[in-house]
Amino acid sequence: QRTQVGIVGAGPAGLLLARLLKTYGIDSVILEARSRAYVEARVRAGVLEQGTVGLLEQAGVAERLHREGLVHEGVELAVDGRRFRIDLAGLSGKAVTVYGQSEVTRDLIAARLAGDGPIVWEAADVELHDLESDRPRLRYSLDGVEHELACDFIAGCDGFHGASRASIPPAAGRSFERAYPFGWLGILADVPPCSDELIYASHPRGFALASMRSRTRSRYYIQCSLDEKIEEWPDDRIWDELKKRFGPEVAPHITTGPALEKSITALHSFVFLPMQHGRLFLAGDAAHIVPPTGAKGLNLAASDIHYLSRALEAHYRRNDPTLLAAYGETAAARVWKAERFSWWLTLAMHKLHPEHSFEAGMQRAEIDYLASSRAAQTVFAENYVGLPF
Ligand code: FAD
Ligand code: DHB
Numbered sequence: 476q477r478t479q480v481g482i483v484g485a486g487p488a489g490l491l492l493a494r495l496l497k498t499y500g501i502d503s504v505i506l507e508a509r510s511r512a513y514v515e516a517r518v519r520a521g522v523l524e525q526g527t528v529g530l531l532e533q534a535g536v537a538e539r540l541h542r543e544g545l546v547h548e549g550v551e552l553a554v555d556g557r558r559f560r561i562d563l564a565g566l567s568g569k570a571v572t573v574y575g576q577s578e579v580t581r582d583l584i585a586a587r588l589a590g591d592g593p594i595v596w597e598a599a600d601v602e603l604h605d606l607e608s609d610r611p612r613l614r615y616s617l618d619g620v621e622h623e624l625a626c627d628f629i630a631g632c633d634g635f636h637g638a639s640r641a642s643i644p645p646a647a648g649r650s651f652e653r654a655y656p657f658g659w660l661g662i663l664a665d666v667p668p669c670s671d672e673l674i675y676a677s678h679p680r681g682f683a684l685a686s687m688r689s690r691t692r693s694r695y696y697i698q699c700s701l702d703e704k705i706e707e708w709p710d711d712r713i714w715d716e717l718k719k720r721f722g723p724e725v726a727p728h729i730t731t732g733p734a735l736e737k738s739i740t741a742l743h744s745f746v747f748l749p750m751q752h753g754r755l756f757l758a759g760d761a762a763h764i765v766p767p768t769g770a771k772g773l774n775l776a777a778s779d780i781h782y783l784s785r786a787l788e789a790h791y792r793r794n795d796p797t798l799l800a801a802y803g804e805t806a807a808a809r810v811w812k813a814e815r816f817s818w819w820l821t822l823a824m825h826k827l828h829p830e831h832s833f834e835a836g837m838q839r840a841e842i843d844y845l846a847s848s849r850a851a852q853t854v855f856a857e858n859y860v861g862l863p864f
Contacts, residue, residue: 478504478592480787481613481626483601484633485514485594487576488759488776490583492630494534495784497591501791504624506598506615508633511584518663518736519576521686521694522547522673522770524861525569527777536582543689544574550859552824552845553676556722559846560672566849566856573673575688576773603629603642607753627754628799630783632776634760635745643752653744653818655766657681657825660699660739662713666730668693669721675768676720677842681826682768683720685729693730696767698825701741710734742766744818746810750779750803758783763810765817768824774861775813781864782806809862816858 480496482489485507493503507514523531523544531537548564564570587594598615605611606629613624631639640648668687676683681698688694695717699708710733718726745764750757759776782805786798798805823841828834845851 476504476622477625478502479627479791480630481611481624481628482506482630482632483603483613483639484508484631484637484759484761485584485596486632486634486759486776487579487583487773488761488780489630489632490580490587491530491534491777491780492632492758492784493591494536494583494586495530495780496787498534499784499788499792501787503592503630505587505592505594506601506613506624507594507596508598508601509596511594511596515577515581515584517577517580518661518738520767520770520773521573521575521688522774523572523574523579524774524777525571526781526861526864527774528572530777530781531579531582534583534586536586539578539582540572540574543578544572545687545689546570546572547672549672551670551672551674552842553674553678553721553725554842554846555678556724557846558674558724561852561855561859563856563860566853567860569860571770571860573687579773601633601638603631603639603755606642606755609754611754628787629755631755631757631761632759635764637761639755639761640747640757642755647752649748651746651748655742655821655825656701656827657698658701658703658739658741659696659767660703660705660708660713661694661696661737662710662734663688663692663694663736664732664734665691666693666732667691669725669728669730674721674725675824676722677824677826677838678720678722679826679830680716680720682824683717685717685721685725699739703739705737705739708737710737713737740767742768742821744814746807746814748803748807750806750810756783756802758806762806763814765814766821767817768821769813769817769859771813771817775810778809778861778864779806809864812858812862
């Protein structure tokens with residue numbers, strides 16, 4: 476078995492890469508550890524930058540997105556009950572689109588399976604070999620039978636816990652990390668959202684976020700401590716806590732209902748460099764993690780794929796190896812800027828310090844400045860809608 480590009484992982488990064496490569500006439504095989512049903516049901520991000528939407532258009536999978544996605548031209552911040560709006564469109568000339576990651580994934584899987592090429596579901600024990608040669612190989616087993624796939628290149632799109640990054644010899648790479656002493660508890664429910672736009676709330680009880688998937692489906696998050704268990708949070712307790720953190724102006728608009736999904740996520744910042752090793756190219760969560768506050772995780776996976784797909788196109792169609800050689804550096808430069816925004820917004824908005832500490836004063840000043848300065852809001856807007864590729 477052989478292919479041009481072997482792709483490990485059928486998350487947004489791997490699927491988008493496969494689709495874009497197909498538009499350039501480049502063949503690929505995707506190996507995915509999980510089942511299709513599992514991948515399509517995974518609840519994750521919900522906010523797409525304009526650049527991500529552009530890539531999905533280029534990939535020919537944006538029809539349902541444009542029909543069902545909600546275009547948001549602003550976001551709200553609520554600090555200790557005081558609300559202000561950041562006019563994303565007015566300040567940056569761009570908007571974001573609310574459309575769930577699971578919908579993006581479903582659209583990409585449908586396009587792939589309509590004739591682009593194979594996705595090997597439930598591929599077990601994926602191993603990467605000969606990365607430093609010009610004929611790297613992927614080995615995997617399927618229903619107990621071993622298979623081997625010879626490739627020109629391998630794209631490591633298998634997320635934070637995947638096999639790709641782990642195949643790079645320790646001496647050939649370096650990780651940069653930051654952990655945060657709290658998590659996010661997320662709830663998804665079929666109730667109308669409490670507001671037309673997202674609300675990021677900072678409150679003495681902790682951070683909260685009101686988001687949505689559609690006009691009838693809401694997604695909320697609250698800051699929680701890392702040792703809490705989801706069993707300690709019956710639905711009613713989550714709704715009560717959300718109402719407290721959003722305050723008396725917003726609380727009456729929160730419609731409650733049974734949870735479709737509930738989970739706790741730890742918050743991390745992580746960057747692995749270089750993002751390439753021999754003929755292996757890392758993209759998305761395989762190479763970096765951001766805390767979710769800035770809504771950047773999925774969008775960063777998409778921007779990596781923008782650079783990687785163009786570089787492979789230059790290699791195959793124009794015999795130009797320069798973009799591929801520079802991929803790691805080109806992608807990482809944008810990654811660090813999204814890391815910075817996500818880290819800054821996380822530290823600014825979460826309850827981290829005793830109320831009367833210097834650090835709490837700095838947090839308050841940070842948000843007060845954002846509330847009152849057009850220049851600060853422009854910086855926020857430019858980053859939130861996504862820096863140019
Ligand atoms: P993934 O989506 O992780 O896809 C990797 C794929 O590789 C998976 O399908 C996995 O099954 C597969 N895989 C793993 N190991 C192997 C292997 N050894 N062999 C073969 N296949 C393998 N971002 C936001 O912006 N907002 C959010 O609210 C948000 N919430 C999140 C909640 C959770 C629980 C997680 C984990 C992430 C969240 N993110 C969020 C981040 C965002 O979802 C990711 O940045 C995005 O999914 C990255 O896409 P990816 O394709 O790089 O990786
Ligand atoms: C969502 C998640 C985020 O991390 C964010 O900043 C905005 C929205 C969401 O899941 O809807």
